[in-house]
Amino acid sequence: MAHWLFKTEPDAFSIVDLVARPDQSEFWDGVRSYQARNFLRDLVAVGDDVLIYHSSCKNVGIAGLAKVVQSPSPDPTQFDPKSNYFDPESPQKQPRWYGVVIQHVETFPEVLALKTIKLLPGIVELPLVNKGHRLSIMPVNSEEFTLLTVTARGKTSG
């Protein structure tokens, strides 16, 4: 069982939108970087944990937790000329881009702010606070995953 962090711009798709979906599930599409694609296509598996991170917004940080409920599969938006994610170069027979279905598990009482994450002494490897911070899909090791979730759940202030 692996742990991941997926970035999303909440103006486009937030954890609230995920909860509003049928089965609180959504096919995570639009990943268009090779590093992120490699994680998604080759390593993400059913049952994996996914931290939902809100970027480029007022309240930047980890908003909640989801899980992978279906194996990664080719992202159909790459073949859709009407989609913003259309990629005319992607071969039908060997699709370039992948996505995965995730399901909401938990919304944290407060967003665990990036600045708080940066101050946690145990967060050392997380690409978010290192080179690799631009990755849209990144691995989170078990220790750091536990620290992040425990901290996020404990941040209730009434």
Add this chain to the structure above:
DNA sequence: GCCAACGTTGGC
């Protein structure tokens, strides 16, 4: 809106 970080592209 600015701009640093850094991935990608393309000339050679």
Add this chain to the structure above:
DNA sequence: GCCAACGTTGGC
């Protein structure tokens, strides 16, 4: 296959 230029991400 190097590396400068370019474009995008994303925090602030």
